[in-house]
Amino acid sequence: MHDANFAIERGEFFAMLGPSGCGKTTTLRMIAGFETPTEGVIRLEGQDVSHVPPYRRNVNTVFQAYALFPHMNVWDNVAFGPRSRKVREAETKKRVGEILEIVRLTEFAKRKPAQLSGGQQQRVALARALVNFPSALLLDEPLGALDLKLRQAMQIELKRIQREVGITFIFVTHDQEEALTMSDRIAVMSLGFVEQIGTPEDIYHHPASVFVAGFIGSANLFRTHIDRRSDTETAVSIAGRPVVVPATDGDAVIAVGAPAIVMVRPERVRVVMAEPQNSSTGVPCTVTDLVFQGPVVRVALATADGQEVVAHIGADDQLPLLRPGDNVWAGWEGDAARLLPEPEPGRAPAEDSMIQPTPSPST
């Protein structure tokens, strides 16, 4: 782990998103107390808990494979935490009953974990943690073991439960769709660094780095240099054409002459026959491929200097009759483009993943 400095608000649904090996699970395990940070501190409600063992920390974890106690029924699993803390049996009974109500498992209380479906086991794991009213609930890939349909249902269910109990949820996932759907804020992580922290909208529309742009959704990335800059806009050239990118809040400051990358989301790219006018800009391209993907048609284009451009064209958009080899323009509204700094060496995604189709969430 490198520099990872962030604060999570009380009652927030906070996601740590990143590819495997980015340090998100390690961070979670440090918050839980299963691992000790070599440097820095972990504060829980203002108190340094970096060296407090897990059983004295007021956080609870929902484990990846749930780790339900197989020899205990649902009720005893959920009552485990309160009993460890020597909560009075009457109080335990009341709390377990309430939480089973919230996760809708009341009638399964006497079953053993092996007699439950994956989604039910997941809810037991949730109830077992929530019954302790932790300062924060940690979820490690909580939906990873479920199939797609159930996962989508559980995303909504998790969000509902979180709102109902009002406890801070910190969850780790590699699934960008899951993170976008459920979170109030997302920390995008890569190789032990926190790349960006922000709301789902923020991260999607204003990615701070090439990595974030490529990891959340898909992105067209044009390599270029800064030609001119003012307070309101920056001029660059793409495939030999001058392109203007309007300035937005939180832009990285990139010096004139320095390399930079222009990002445009595929759904913002229009395919037109003539050079775009007014607020739009565009570059001339050749059609290389057309793929019907259901909601959109994916049009693959190439600029004169060989950069690949992908456009997602919806059913209501006007799509000219195209064939591979046709000469067209790839255009976009000025505010669709975003200027990103050149990634530091060793932290850039591989060249061939610069333009990546939305990773399919099915596993």
Place this chain on the structure above:
Amino acid sequence: MAAGREGGGKRGTWAPWALMSPAVLWLTLFFLVPVYFLLRTALSNVDFVGNTTFAWRWHNFSEAWTTYNSEFIRSFWYGALATLLCIALGYPLAYVIAVRGGRWRNMLLGLVVVPFFTSYLIRTLAWKTLLQDRGPFVSLLRDVHLIGANGRLLSTPAAVIGGLTYNFLPFMILPIYVSLEKIDLNLVAAAKDLYSNPWRAFRKVVLPLSLPGVFAGSLLTFIPASGDFVNASLLGSPQTSMIGNVVQGNFLATVNYPSAAAISFVFMAIILVLVLLYARVLGTEELSV
């Protein structure tokens, strides 16, 4: 899908029988048939040269108990003590191998099994040498005054129980190891996450989940240890004689087959009752996990 499962079920009706039949045949020939003859012998009369005639002599059973009840009780007592010692020694060892063994696991398990490379008899004879009156142990214990100047180890109950413990220890370690090794360490992490200190996590999670191993190990230790005659005859004295020695004597020395057979039956019956009681105490539910 349902139809396919149905078809599989039908095909499966003869397959289990076919798979079971070799063992069933073997056990019928070499277990049930001998038990039948043993039972016949147990109900027979015997004359002064040892010839037996079948006579429905139920009296043999009660006689076996009344004549040898001290040996019976001693056998179960020694067997139980050896089993307890095996648990006390074997559980921590199995735990360390299973949880902390890492890459040494297989080697450590190999070391547990190594004694089996020598014969049971030889190992017990080696113990006899170790424990003899002028042996290293006895002189050490005499030097530190743990036993008196004329105290001895050989021919004492301690030697017999020690020998039983030593000889059956691997039968305790291996099943406990298997049941511990199966436990998902995330369960321990989960228990700690839910405010259990390490000791409570062990008591509430690891121990109950390893009880099937303790149960299996206890059966594998207690049954043969109670019926053993080698340790008592090599390491013990007439005062430590176990039921195995009585059976041996009746078969080979006094040639009283009906008495030996009746003792064996009483022994089997008591073992069966004890094992069922033990299963009750440990809870049959845990055994199905």
